Amino acid sequence: MHLDILDKLANEVEMEVQSVYREIEARAMTNHQRVLKGFHLAKTSDYHLRGTTGYGYNDTGREALEKIYAHIFGAEAALVRGQIVSGTHAIAIALFGMLRPGDELLAVQGSPYDTLEEIIGKRGNAPGSLKDLGISYNQVELTPEGTLDWEGIEAALNPRTRVMLVQRSRGYAWRPSLTMAELQKLINYIKKRAPQVYVFVDNCYGELVETLEPTAIGADLIAGSLMKNPGGGLAPTGGYVAGRKDLVERAANRWTAPGIGAEVGPSLGHQGLLFQGIFLAPHIVAEALKGAVFAARLFERLGFKVSPAYDEQRSDIIQAIALESPERLVAFCRGIQGASPVDAHALPEPDYMPGYEDDVIMAAGTFVQGASLELTADAPLRQPYAVYLQGGLSKEYVRIGVINAAKNVLKIK
Template sequence: MNTHQLDKLALEVEGEVQNVYREIEAKAMVNHARVLEGFHLARVSDYHLKGSTGYGYDDAGREALERVYAHVFGAEAALVRGQIVSGTHAIAITLFGLLRPGDELLAVQGSPYDTLEELIGKRGDAPGSLKDLGVTYKQVELSQQGLLDYAEIGKSLTSKTKVVLVQRSRGYAWRPSLTLNELKKLTSFIKKAAPQALIFVDNCYGELVDTLEPPAVGADIIAGSLIKNPGGGIAPTGGYVVGKRELVEMAANRWTAPGIGAEVGPSLGHQRLLFQGIFLAPHTVAEAIKGAAFAARLFERLGFKVSPGYNEERSDIIQAIALESPERLVAFCRGLQGASPVDAHVLPEPNYMPGYEDDVIMAAGTFVQGASLELTADAPLRAPYSVYLQGGMSKEYVRLGVISAAKAVMQVK
C-alpha cells in the first residue's frame, strides 16, 4: 500500500469511528462534571496553587488536591504526591503498607505487570522484596479466553489471604482489560468468599476511562501514576493512592515513616500543574481513547489483529496491535517516534529497562519523560510482537502519529 492509498484509508477510518467518538465524549462530560464538583467541594482557591518547601508542613494546597482526588475517585482519602515516582512506586508503598510477614498476596489475573514481579519476589532475589520479608504469593491464571477463572479464585482464597491484587489494564498481555462491571462482580465474589481480604486495584491507564472508578464498585484501595491519565498530560511527576482512610494511612506510613505518614511532603513548584492536570484529565483521556479507536480500526483494515476492537468496550487507554514480527514492531515504534514533537530524530532500539525481564522498545517523544498520556508505544520483544499504544493529548496528534507508524510498518518486507 502506497502513501496515497494509506491516507485515503485513514479518511475512511475517520468516518467509521465517529459514532464511537460520540460515546466517548458523553462519558467525558460525566467525568468532567465530577471533577469540577470536586474542585468546588474542596473550595480550591488561588493560594492552593502555590507550592511549599522543606518539610511541607500545613500545605493547604496539597490537602485540597487530595480532597479533590478522593471525590473524583469516590473514596474516603487520598495520598497524591510528586515524590511518588511511578505507578510501580505507588503500588509498592501500598503493598508494603498493607502486608505483614506471614500474610498472603493473591493475584487473580495471572502474572502481574512486569515491573511488579521483582517487587513481589516472583522473579529474581531483590533484597527487600515481599518474598524477602516473609509475604507469600499465589496467582490464579486466566482462562484460555483471557477471562477471570472464578472456580480457581474461589479455591485459592483462604483465611491467610490478606490482599487480592487486581490489575485494571491489560499490561503487556493479549487479554481484555478489566471492565468495571467485571470488577464489581469480582469484588462481590471475593468479599463473600474471604471477607478479611483487602481488594487492591492497580488502576494505571484506567483512570477516567469510564464514568466510575474502582472504589465505587467495591475496591478497598487503588493506586496509579500521575504521568498517566490523572495528570492530564501536564503533571511533571507523581503518583497517587486512594481508598479507605485507614488503608491510605498505612500506605503513607511506608511512603515516609510511621508517625509521620502524609503530614509532610513539600509540593514544590508543581502544585498548579497537578491541580490543572486532574482538571484537564477527563478531556485528554477522552482524546487518547478516540486515538486508540482510530488506531484499532486503521490497523484492523490493514489486516492486523487488534485488541480491543475499535467499537468494543474499553477500561483502559491501551491499544494492542499484533505485528507478528520484531521488524514490524521496531518499525512501528520508529514511525511513531518520527511523528513526535520531541526527539523525533531519534531511532528507538530494543534494550534492557529496569524491572523488565525482556528487552523493551519504547517510542516516547514526550515533554515529560515517559509520560504515557502524551502518546507513547512500547513492547517487550517477545512473540506475538504486539505493540502497546497509549495516550495522545489530541485525537489529531494520535492520527498523525499512527499514520506515520503505519507507513513504517507497511514498508517492512
C-alpha cells in the same frame, strides 16, 4: 499499499468511527462534571496552587488536591504526591502498607505487570521484596478466553490471603482489560467469601475511562501514576493512592515513616500543574481513547489483529496491535517517535530496562519523560510481537503518529 491509498483509508476510518467518538465524549462529560464538583467541594482557591518547600507542613493546597482526588475516585482518602516517582512506586507503598509477614498476596489475572514481579519476589532476588519479608504469593491464571477463573479464585482463597491484586489494564498481555462491571462482580464475589481480604486495584491507564472508579464500587485501595491519565498531560511527576482512610494511612507510613505519614512532603513549584492536570484529565483521556479507536480500526483494515476492536468497550487507554515480527515492532515504534514533538530524530532500539524480563523497545517523544498519556508506544520483544500504544494529547496528534507508524510498518515485507 501505496502511501496515498493509506491516507485515503485513514479518512474512511475517521468517518467509520464517529459514533464511537460520540460515546467517548458522553462519558467525558460525566467525568468532567464529577471532577469539577471535586474542585468546588475543596473550595479551590488561587493560593492552593502555590507550592511549599522543606517539610511541607500545613500545605493547604496539598490537602485540597487530595480532597479532590478522594471525591473523583469515590474514596475516603487519597495520598497525591510528587515524591511518588511512578505507578510502580505507588503500588509498592500500597502493598507494603497492607501486607505483613505471614500474609499472602493473591493475583487473579495470571502474572502481574512486569515491573511488579521483583517487588513481589516472583522474579529475581531483590533485597526487601515481599518474599524477602516473609510474604507469600499465589496467582490464578485467566481462562483461555482471557476471563477470570471463578472456580480457581475460590480454590486459591485461604486464611493467609490478605490482599487480592487486580490489574485494571491489560499491561503487556494479549487479553481484555477489566471493565468496571467485571470488577464489581469480582469484588462482590470476594467480599462474600473472604471479607478479610483487601481488594487492591492497580488503576494505571484506567482512570477516567469509564464513569466510575474501582474505589467507588467497593475496592479497598487503588494506586496509579500522575504521568498517566490523572496528570492530564501536565503533571511533571507523581503518583497517588486512594481508598479506605486506614489503608491510605498505612501506605503513607511506608511512603515516609510511621508517625510521619502524610503530614509532610512539600508540593514545590508544580502544585498548580497537578490541579490543572486532573481538571483537564477527562478531556485528554477522551482524546487518547479516540486515538486508540482510530488506530484499532486503521490497523484492522490493514489486516492486523488488534485488541480491543475499535468498537469494543474499553476500560483503559491501551491499544494492542499484533505486528507478528520484531522488525515491524521496531518500525512501528520508530514511526511514533518520528511523529513526536520531542526527540523525533531519535531511533528507538530494543534494550534491557530495569524491572523487565525481556528487552523492551519504547517510543516516547514526550514533554515529560515517560509520560504515557502524551503518546507512547512500547513492547517487550516476545510473541506475538504486539505493540502497546497509549495516550495522545489530541486525537489529531494520534492520527498523525499512527499513520506515520503504519507507513513504516507497510515497508517491512
